[in-house]
Amino acid sequence: xxxxxxxxxxxxxxxxxxxxxxxxxxxxxxxxxxxxxxxxxxxxxxxxxxxxxxxxxxxxxxxxxxxxxxxxxxxxxxxxxxxxxxxxxxxxxxxxxxxxxxxxxxxxxxxxxxxxxxxxxxxxxxxxxxxxxxxxxxxxxxxxxxxxxxxxxxxxxxxxxxxxx
Amino acid sequence: xxxxxxxxxxxxxxxxxxxxxxxxxxxxxxxxxxxxxxxxxxxxxxxxxxxxxxxxxxxxxxxxxxxxxxxxxxxxxxxxxxxxxxxxxxxxxxxxxxxxxxxxxxxxxxxxxxxxxxxxxxxxxxxxxxxxxxxxxxxxxxxxxxxxxxxxxxxxxxxxxxxxxxxxxxxxxxxxxxxxxxxxxxxxxxxxxxxxxxxxxxxxxxxxxxxx
Numbered sequence: 001x002x003x004x005x006x007x008x009x010x011x012x013x014x015x016x017x018x019x020x021x022x023x024x025x026x027x028x029x030x031x032x033x034x035x036x037x038x039x040x041x042x043x044x045x046x047x048x049x050x051x052x053x054x055x056x057x058x059x060x061x062x063x064x065x066x067x068x069x070x071x072x073x074x075x076x077x078x079x080x081x082x083x084x085x086x087x088x089x090x091x092x093x094x095x096x097x098x099x100x101x102x103x104x105x106x107x108x109x110x111x112x113x114x115x116x117x118x119x120x121x122x123x124x125x126x127x128x129x130x131x132x133x134x135x136x137x138x139x140x141x142x143x144x145x146x147x148x149x150x151x152x153x154x155x156x157x158x159x160x161x162x163x164x165x
Numbered sequence: 166x167x168x169x170x171x172x173x174x175x176x177x178x179x180x181x182x183x184x185x186x187x188x189x190x191x192x193x194x195x196x197x198x199x200x201x202x203x204x205x206x207x208x209x210x211x212x213x214x215x216x217x218x219x220x221x222x223x224x225x226x227x228x229x230x231x232x233x234x235x236x237x238x239x240x241x242x243x244x245x246x247x248x249x250x251x252x253x254x255x256x257x258x259x260x261x262x263x264x265x266x267x268x269x270x271x272x273x274x275x276x277x278x279x280x281x282x283x284x285x286x287x288x289x290x291x292x293x294x295x296x297x298x299x300x301x302x303x304x305x306x307x308x309x310x311x312x313x314x315x316x317x318x319x320x321x322x323x324x325x326x327x328x329x330x331x332x333x334x335x336x337x338x339x340x341x342x343x344x345x346x347x348x349x350x351x352x353x354x355x356x357x358x359x360x361x362x363x364x365x366x367x368x369x370x371x372x373x374x375x376x377x
Contacts, residue, residue: 012169013169013170013171013172013174014171014172014258015171015257015258016257043223043225046179046182046183046186046225047186049172049183050182050183050186050187050190051186053172053183053258053261054187054190054261057261057263057264059190059261059263061190061193061194061197061198062190062193062194062196062197063197064193064197065190065193084222
């Protein structure tokens with residue numbers, strides 16, 4: 001897994017906030033979330049975009065649209081967005097991380113990895129554990145860092161600043 | 166990161182779907198919080214569960230009557246709000262209704278414009294009261310222009326001088342004993358998002374102050 005060339009695809013078209021961001025991890029056959037999203041119908045795409053936008057601006061409810069597993073010791077980094085299509089229940093699984101610990105420590109990024117169709121009410125635990133593997137992958141972390149550079153910059157002082165240095 | 170416009174940028178249908186879905190999210194959240202099933206809502210509306218699910222699963226063509234009926238059935242109300250956020254080309258998408266709701270709640274749920282004005286002046290007045298108290302009573306607090314130290318109970322410390330309401334409310338309210346000086350005024354535990362009495366008035370504490 002670590003030898004694959006992975007990339008992270010941010011999806012800023014769902015809205016922006018200083019607190020959260022969302023995107024897709026690609027570059028491995030198991031990482032099918034982006035391809036599955038692209039294959040959705042118009043209605044399901046609209047749903048997913050709306051739900052991701054709601055989460056990005058700071059909402060944590062309703063759970064019928066997205067949720068994490070904060071009380072699960074093994075998979076507390078996992079997150080899911082949901083969409084319905086007639087008899088199909090789409091699930092887009094990913095993990096939460098902070099790619100900006102130096103410059104924006106509260107920031108949370110949702111890295112979507114795996115798509116699955118669910119018929120049962122509960123999520124398949126094996127999918128959460130697969131997401132956890134990607135969460136721990138150094139290659140995946142590098143792919144995210146390619147997009148989110150976490151560098152502190154020296155404050156710029158305007159030449160006409162009224163404050164004397 | 167590349168600069169991309171919001172997905173509702175070019176299509177009115179997309180914009181309508183987004184705001185309709187945001188509205189349904191408010192209903193779903195209320196139902197989750199109060200454990201109301203779709204079947205129970207259908208009963209309240211004298212409709213079938215199938216019709217309710219249809220509205221929830223595909224909210225793109227909601228009429229105003231349906232919107233009001235569903236909200237009222239859950240004990241809620243609806244307002245249509247037009248606003249100018251300086252984004253006339255809609256490059257950033259609509260503002261989520263929860264943003265408006267939270268702002269309204271932070272102002273103590275004013276029912277008219279007089280109460281809005283009163284809420285603003287009350288916070289400004291309280292901040293200045295707190296500032297005067299801080300200067301007199303606790304000059305030892307570290308001066309940090311980004312924070313206000315909030316002690317539960319009767320006393321709140323404003324540690325920097327601010328001359329406008331905008332300046333005052335742009336600061337983060339930091340609870341004393343959590344991230345500020347290790348001291349709890351009056352020994353009363355701090356709870357964020359609670360109204361804090363400041364001598365004769367109230368000051369709001371931001372929820373994000375918790376744990377900082």
